[in-house]
Structure formats: C-alpha cells, structure tokens
Amino acid sequence: MAVTDEAxxxxxxxxxSGELGPGDRLPPEKELAERLGLSRNSMREAVKALEVIRVLDVRRGDGTYVTSLEPHLLLEAITFVIDMHDDDSLLELFAVRRMLESQATGLAATHGDAEAIAALQAEIAGVDSGVSIDDLVAHDIRFHREIVQMTGNAYLASLIESLSSQTIRARVWRGLTEQGAVERTLSEHRAIADAIAQHDPALATSLATAHIAGVERWLRQAAQA
Structure with missing residues (x-):
C-alpha cells in the first residue's frame, strides 16, 4: 500500500471508529503525523485527497475539520464522474435511474405521509398541458425529487439526484421533438401520484418503471435514427 493510501x-x-466525528477538528499536522507514524508529506497528501471527496474541510489559518459527512457531500464525487460522461452514456444512466427510482417510488407509496402526498398532488395541480418545455422540465425535477424524499433515505435521494441532473437534456430533447410528450408526461405523473396516495407500492413501482423506460425507448430510437 502506498504511504499516502496508508495515511x-x-x-x-x-x-x-468515532474518534473523529462530523465537525471535529483534526490535531495539528505534525502531531497527527507523529501519532500515526507517518511523514508530514504523506499526511498532507492524504488530507488533500480527503478534502477533494468532501470528507475533510481545510480552513486556511484555522485548521482541518471533518465535514458534516452528509450524503449530498459524500456523493458529489459520483456527480462529477457522471458529468464527465458524454451523450452516448445517457442510456446507461437512464437504466440505472430506472432501477433506483422505480424502487424509490415503491418506497414512497409505503412511507409517504399525508403532508408529503398533498405536496406532490399540489405540484401536479400546478401544471397543465399548456406548460412550456422549460417549466415542464422544472416540474419534472421537482416531482421526482419529492417522491424520492418520501423514502426517508438520504443516500438514495442524493444518488438519484446526481443521476437526474445529467438526464435533464434528454427530457428537453424529448419535449421538443416528440409529439404529445407534455400530455403523456403529466398523465403518467398523475397516475404515479395516485398510486402513492393509495399506498400501493407494487403499482407505483410499475408505473415509475414504465415512465422512465419511455424516455429510454425514445433515446434509443433517436440514437439509431
């Protein structure tokens, strides 16, 4: 194992182990290096690496702290990797999103409370078939985000959020080029929301799978055209 990796x-x-928790300040570099039996140089490189992946926060003139370690911070590295992919990877990203988000929708039907369901229904009521493409995409993002938040799983929510950010362009392309996409999207959203309101996880999962798979089919056809 390389010395930096060991650090x-x-x-x-x-x-x-809990020796250092979220928000805790690390001992000074020299002290920590001696304590762990490592060189200051390897310790410095390790801190830089952990800062990049948002585990540590280096505050110049103050010290180095453990971050909050919240899921949205720790999963930023995944978002970076996804953003580096080109358009040819969209189908693979949609496949991953379909698997995760369909199950998340089933969990939402199981765990969603009255307040969250009411907010989801209000989101749907706020748009109609005359909505612009930009507003439809914004609605789509809010709709799916509210569903995933009902699961109560912050890691799942952050992971799906990172996948969804890369698929926004595909949603726009579909809205601009496919006849009836707006009406179909809103109709599918209403059906999914109804299944969640009825606390029917099997139906909610199936409807979410079909909803995302529809965009996948369109992308596949567009790529082959």
Whole structure:
C-alpha cells in the first residue's frame, strides 16, 4: 500500500471508529503525523485527497475539520464522474435511474405521509398541458425529487439526484421533438401520484418503471435514427 493510501486509511479509521466525528477538528499536522507514524508529506497528501471527496474541510489559518459527512457531500464525487460522461452514456444512466427510482417510488407509496402526498398532488395541480418545455422540465425535477424524499433515505435521494441532473437534456430533447410528450408526461405523473396516495407500492413501482423506460425507448430510437 502506498504511504499516502496508508495515511488516508488511518484517518478514515479514526472517523469510522468515532474518534473523529462530523465537525471535529483534526490535531495539528505534525502531531497527527507523529501519532500515526507517518511523514508530514504523506499526511498532507492524504488530507488533500480527503478534502477533494468532501470528507475533510481545510480552513486556511484555522485548521482541518471533518465535514458534516452528509450524503449530498459524500456523493458529489459520483456527480462529477457522471458529468464527465458524454451523450452516448445517457442510456446507461437512464437504466440505472430506472432501477433506483422505480424502487424509490415503491418506497414512497409505503412511507409517504399525508403532508408529503398533498405536496406532490399540489405540484401536479400546478401544471397543465399548456406548460412550456422549460417549466415542464422544472416540474419534472421537482416531482421526482419529492417522491424520492418520501423514502426517508438520504443516500438514495442524493444518488438519484446526481443521476437526474445529467438526464435533464434528454427530457428537453424529448419535449421538443416528440409529439404529445407534455400530455403523456403529466398523465403518467398523475397516475404515479395516485398510486402513492393509495399506498400501493407494487403499482407505483410499475408505473415509475414504465415512465422512465419511455424516455429510454425514445433515446434509443433517436440514437439509431
């Protein structure tokens, strides 16, 4: 194992064990390096690496702290990787999103409370078939975000959010080029919301799968045209 990797593992072990928690300040570099039996240079490189993936927060003139370790921070690296992919990867991203979000929709039907369901229904009531493409995309993002938040799983919500950001362009393309896309999208959203309101996870999962698969089919056809 490289020395820097060893330093990363030792700092990670301190966090995992609870010796260092969210918001805690790390000991000074020299003290920590001596304590872990590592060189200051390898310790410095380890801190830089952990800062990049949002585990540590280096505050110049103040010290180095453990971040909040919240899911949206820790999953930013995944978002970066996804954003680096080109348009040819959209189908693969949609396939992953379909698998995750369909199950999340089933969980929403199981765990969604009256307040969350009312908010979802209000979101749908706020748009109609005359909505612009830009407003439809904004609605689509809010609609799916509210569903995933009903699961109560912050990691799942952050992961799906990172996937969805890359698929916005595909939603726009579909709205601009496919006849009836607006009406179909809103109709599918209403059906999904109704299944969630009825607390029917099997139906909600099936409808969400079909909803996302419809965009996948359009993308596949567009790529072959």
């Amino acid at each position: 990363i593992e030792k700092i990670k072990a301190m966090i995992v």
